[in-house]
Amino acid sequence: MNFIKYFILNGLILFVVSCGGEKDPSSLFSLQFASGEKEFQQFDTIRPIIENRKDLPIDSIRYTIAGEEIPFRNDQLVLQGSKLGLQTIKVHFRSEGNPIVVERDIKILAPAAPQLYTYEIINEYPHDIKAFTQGLEFYQDTLYESTGSGGGAKSFIRKLDFKTGDIYQQVDLDTKYFGEGITLLHDKVYQLTWQSKLGFLYRVSDLKQIDRFQYGQSKEGWGLCNDGSRIYKSDGTERIWLLNPETLVEEDNIQIVTNKSIFNKANELEYVDGKIYANVWQKESMMIIDAGSGAIEGVVNLGGLKEKVKQHAKLDVLNGIAYHPGRKTFFMTGKNWDTLFEIQLKKKE
Structure with missing residues (x-):
């Protein structure tokens, strides 16, 4: 046994010497x-x-x-x-x-510059002007909305009739939590909070809270969407995190890039056919991101929507994307907007 140790030790010494003494x-x-x-x-x-x-x-x-x-x-x-x-x-x-x-x-x-898009308004529907919209998603023809809070108001999550704005059900969050993005999968609603590094799970049928989860490496809670098997989470950085819907562990991530730079302003998210549609924070635009690579393949100019809503002191930025698979249209709104817009995207010539 001692001979074997001696042989191994001498072998290591010879290698170190042959490398000029480098450790x-x-x-x-x-x-x-x-x-x-x-x-x-x-x-x-x-x-x-x-x-x-x-x-x-x-x-x-x-x-x-x-x-x-x-x-x-x-x-x-x-x-x-x-x-x-x-x-x-x-x-x-x-x-x-x-x-x-x-x-x-x-x-x-990314290998190529993003395709430019514009939009066409198909319909306009009423939206709660007091809703500081953070998350928006359809599930079985019902619209779900999550809001943030401010000035002592509570964040909430609720079900809506998108055509009338009527509220089917609403659950308020404790005032210490600032509500953020949502997504729905397997009859569960997943909701983020902004800086508490905490998320909530609700039962779709009655919005009863059934669980909560902690964030991993992600910095904050911004937007959520899913592809039917994985959940995507934005956190205000250049990364979109991929979560296991059962364990809520952040198993992987992609970085958002163009052909010229790395981008870090993805906010509210929506997944459609292999692409992530993301509001650009503080901008009237939306990115179309390849969900596999992170490449920004398209940019949608949504300028003009904010001018069409009621102008008031608490009016804030565009935020909220919901895709209706049956109608094949997008629904857009903003923080404290009185209108929900149904739009179709059009490639810019």
Whole structure:
């Protein structure tokens, strides 16, 4: 047994000596790119260079981003299928039988500029002018709305007749909570609060609160939507978090990017056919985001809607997106708006 320990110890000493006395063999290597750039677009082909200070042997090379292996052929990498945003690219290899990992941060942007859209108003419906709208979503033809609070008023969640504005049922939150986005899945309503790092679960049938959950790495509670199996959560940063609907654990995230920059203003969310539609905070516009990659594929100019509602002292920004799958239209409103607009999106020529 002592002989085995002696052999292993001497082997380690020899490797350290051969590396010039370095404690960490990976410090003898660095990852560079032939172009000298650190910013790329999805599907770019790039040529990595492993700088080798001691000219040590290298074999079994492979590259990964977020645990996903990247195709490496003819000394080139193709950034296909890679997550977008600020990512860490890692090169894994062996040198003199020892596993080495060297990493470098890069920025991966969307492959194309967003398509521009405008809108056409189909219908206008009454909306509670006192509702500081934060979340809006249809579930089986019933409109659900969540609001924030201010000036001592309570946040609430409620069911509505979207055509008349009549309230079917409403549940108020404790005044210490500022209500935020909602989504509905498997006969449950999920609701966020803003800065309390706490969310609530309600039974759809009677809005009885049945559970609550804590946030993970996400900073705040902004918007929610779902694709039928996962929940997407915005938090005011460049990330949209993917939650397990059963455990509410933040299992993954995507970063919101254009072909030029990383974006951080996604607010209220709605999921439709693989895309996340997101209000842009403090702007009269909406992003169309690929739910898989985070690329902003479209931008909708919603200017003019705010001018069509009653103008008053407490009138606030556009916020609230609900898609009606049967009508194939979007419903939009804002904080303290007296109107709910039904619109269709149109590509701008």
